Amino acid sequence: MKMISVEHLAKTYQRGDGTPVPALRDLTFDIEAGEFVTVRGASGSGKSSLLNIIGCLDTPTSGTYRLAGEDVSRWTDEQRSHLRNQRIGFVFQSFNLLPRTTALENVELPALYTGGPVDRGRARELLGRVGLKDRADHYISELSGGEQQRVALARALMNDPPLLLADEPTGNLDSASGEAVMELLTELNREGRTVVLVTHDERTASYARRELLIRDGLLASDRPLGQATEEAGRRPALTMVVGR
Amino acid sequence: MNALTTLRIALRAILRSPLRSLLMLLGVAVGIAALIAIASVGEATRRETLEQFKRMVGTFDVVNISPGGARTRGMPSLTTVEPTLTFADAEAIRGGIPNVRRLATEQSAFDIDIQYRDRTATSSVWGVSADWMDIRGDEATVGRGISAEDNASVARVVVIGPDVRTALFPDEDPIGKTLRIAEVPFEVVGVLAPRGAGPGGSSLDNLMLMPVTTASKRLFNRDYLTGVTVQLQDPSKFDAARDAITILLRERHGIIPPVEDNFTISNPRAAVESVEAVGSTLSSILTGVGAIATLIGGVVIMTLMLMAVAERRREIGVRRALGATQRDVLRQFLAESAVIACLGGILGVVAGVAIAAVVAAQRNLPPVLLWQVMLGAVGVSALIGIVFGLQPAWRAARVDPIEALRA
Ligand SMILES: Nc1ncnc2c1ncn2[C@@H]1O[C@H](COP(=O)(O)OP(=O)(O)OP(=O)(O)O)[C@@H](O)[C@H]1O
Numbered sequence: 001m002k003m004i005s006v007e008h009l010a011k012t013y014q015r016g017d018g019t020p021v022p023a024l025r026d027l028t029f030d031i032e033a034g035e036f037v038t039v040r041g042a043s044g045s046g047k048s049s050l051l052n053i054i055g056c057l058d059t060p061t062s063g064t065y066r067l068a069g070e071d072v073s074r075w076t077d078e079q080r081s082h083l084r085n086q087r088i089g090f091v092f093q094s095f096n097l098l099p100r101t102t103a104l105e106n107v108e109l110p111a112l113y114t115g116g117p118v119d120r121g122r123a124r125e126l127l128g129r130v131g132l133k134d135r136a137d138h139y140i141s142e143l144s145g146g147e148q149q150r151v152a153l154a155r156a157l158m159n160d161p162p163l164l165l166a167d168e169p170t171g172n173l174d175s176a177s178g179e180a181v182m183e184l185l186t187e188l189n190r191e192g193r194t195v196v197l198v199t200h201d202e203r204t205a206s207y208a209r210r211e212l213l214i215r216d217g218l219l220a221s222d223r224p225l226g227q228a229t230e231e232a233g234r235r236p237a238l239t240m241v242v243g244r
Numbered sequence: 245m246n247a248l249t250t251l252r253i254a255l256r257a258i259l260r261s262p263l264r265s266l267l268m269l270l271g272v273a274v275g276i277a278a279l280i281a282i283a284s285v286g287e288a289t290r291r292e293t294l295e296q297f298k299r300m301v302g303t304f305d306v307v308n309i310s311p312g313g314a315r316t317r318g319m320p321s322l323t324t325v326e327p328t329l330t331f332a333d334a335e336a337i338r339g340g341i342p343n344v345r346r347l348a349t350e351q352s353a354f355d356i357d358i359q360y361r362d363r364t365a366t367s368s369v370w371g372v373s374a375d376w377m378d379i380r381g382d383e384a385t386v387g388r389g390i391s392a393e394d395n396a397s398v399a400r401v402v403v404i405g406p407d408v409r410t411a412l413f414p415d416e417d418p419i420g421k422t423l424r425i426a427e428v429p430f431e432v433v434g435v436l437a438p439r440g441a442g443p444g445g446s447s448l449d450n451l452m453l454m455p456v457t458t459a460s461k462r463l464f465n466r467d468y469l470t471g472v473t474v475q476l477q478d479p480s481k482f483d484a485a486r487d488a489i490t491i492l493l494r495e496r497h498g499i500i501p502p503v504e505d506n507f508t509i510s511n512p513r514a515a516v517e518s519v520e521a522v523g524s525t526l527s528s529i530l531t532g533v534g535a536i537a538t539l540i541g542g543v544v545i546m547t548l549m550l551m552a553v554a555e556r557r558r559e560i561g562v563r564r565a566l567g568a569t570q571r572d573v574l575r576q577f578l579a580e581s582a583v584i585a586c587l588g589g590i591l592g593v594v595a596g597v598a599i600a601a602v603v604a605a606q607r608n609l610p611p612v613l614l615w616q617v618m619l620g621a622v623g624v625s626a627l628i629g630i631v632f633g634l635q636p637a638w639r640a641a642r643v644d645p646i647e648a649l650r651a
Pocket residue numbers: 013014015021022023041042043044045046047048049050
């Protein structure tokens with residue numbers, strides 16, 4: 001089943017003075033359910049713009065975006081809000097946890113917007129899953145960056161979404177914390193969740209099974225990545241691509 | 245998102261910025277406190293004025309007939325009234341008007357010198373018929389009142405008010421003692437129950453009652469009355485009684501229009517209505533105060549909520565990304581301002597009641613709790629929160645999540 005299907009996707013922003021900024025020009029690709037895909041590209045190449053559209057936070061200027069077969073780019077803001085709530089888990093580079101709030105309350109957030117009751121037990125369980133069982137009632141300011149990102153991961157899982165989107169999730173972390181987060185994402189992907197990851201970092205990218213390279217809003221390459229064990233052999237090619 | 249969740253999120257947000265919340269709370273509370281304090285003190289004053297008036301006239305369900313035309317002002321006194329209302333008039337009313345239950349006649353005079361041994365005092369003197377005390381609601385706490393026999397025998401007896409007792413008999417039993425009114429000796433047969441303060445807070449207890457026959461024949465030597473009080477069988481038929489009495493007295497006094505009446509018929513209720521009118525002026529002033537208070541509270545709420553929205557753009561972005569709809573965000577911020585305003589209203593009501601209690605205690609006013617006004621004030625507060633929170637909440641709902649999250 002196709003989880004994500006984009007066709008001739010384009011996004012043009014308007015600058016303050018009215019000049020158009022084409023961030024995405026013409027993108028066409030599919031992502032099957034259960035894939036682990038990384039999106040790479042230079043700064044300003046349009047990675048975040050693409051992820052925002054995939055995450056239903058933004059709509060394309062032209063082209064179509066289908067999520068699980070449905071053309072959601074035509075949906076209303078309210079419908080897309082429900083979609084984000086039910087089907088998509090976000091992980092951001094800067095964590096985006098609510099300050100002066102406990103880890104547990106942060107994890108519960110998505111459940112507040114489901115219309116149903118909040119399953120506090122599940123929130124605790126998820127915190128246990130990311131290794132923060134005893135940090136549940138700590139305030140965010142009392143947690144390290146790595147712990148905060150794991151809280152964010154637990155939050156992304158609260159409503160059990162099939163699709164996880166991560167925009168530079170390790171960008172603000174040291175390598176050990178970053179690896180822990182990537183291990184978790186890999187595990188979640190193995191469970192069958194589709195993961196789309198935006199990153200600059202090769203090591204981070206190497207956890208994925210497929211790489212989409214974006215340049216100037218266009219798809220420069222789309223190729224599979226080897227297993228972690230094959231990684232060493234593939235490195236030169238990867239470096240060449242990035243180096244261009 | 246259900247209402248309870250909205251409320252819970254709002255409460256958490258309120259507690260997360262205690263200073264801002266407190267400022268908003270106070271912004272509403274100050275106005276509401278002022279409103280409640282003014283309303284309570286105003287109502288207490290109105291009730292006390294009404295009570296004073298009632299103590300002066302004794303009862304509302306009567307018809308008062310006084311000599312002189314409509315332009316006559318002030319308390320009727322033998323020295324000032326026209327000699328147009330007579331004992332015979334009173335008897336004619338008693339016999340000729342169908343709705344009359346009881347009737348009392350009076351001759352009043354003020355600033356009369358009285359003396360007991362070496363003590364002197366100045367008091368008003370009221371010659372009254374037997375039913376006068378009863379109709380008015382006066383009672384003797386010690387001794388007895390003025391009876392029909394006293395009137396029949398033209399007895400030189402007086403019932404004194406508490407003030408007179410204090411002045412002339414500070415530490416002795418006045419009953420049976422003889423005091424002198426303008427050199428005429430009278431025996432004290434009773435002491436009136438205290439009436440309390442009258443309009444303006446003046447005492448209503450500096451008076452003496454005696455039989456109206458005695459006053460007329462032995463003290464004042466006047467055969468006209470200063471007033472007739474008629475108690476009706478059915479007080480609601482005041483208008484009919486007034487018309488009947490008017491016709492009767494005009495005929496007896498030979499008055500043919502356009503000559504004006506030489507008597508005035510009134511009802512204490514009319515006077516009460518003028519007191520009530522003062523109350524309604526007060527309530528329109530209150531409305532003004534309330535509007536200003538509302539405006540101040542509302543502006544404080546709006547300003548601080550706009551600040552809150554600007555400060556919490558990121559939080560809004562996060563919530564939107566996690567699935568909050570624009571409506572969810574709108575409701576969250578509206579709930580916040582409404583809850584704060586409501587709490588401010590409650591605080592304001594409590595403070596207002598406290599202020600009113602202090603003022604009432606200082607001015608000897610009865611304590612007043614205006615439940616409806618209090619409840620209304622809290623409701624209005626919540627409404628302020630919603631109305632003035634609408635614009636900030638709308639702004640919050642319109643925050644672009646992508647932009648808010650990028651920062
Ligand atoms: N709201 C906006 N208004 C105008 N231009 C924008 C807006 N958002 C993004 N852009 C522009 O679109 C282009 C793509 O931006 P985007 O954020 O998608 O890049 P990116 O690949 O995520 O970069 P980075 O790796 O630095 O995060 C950039 O040139 C950026 O300046």
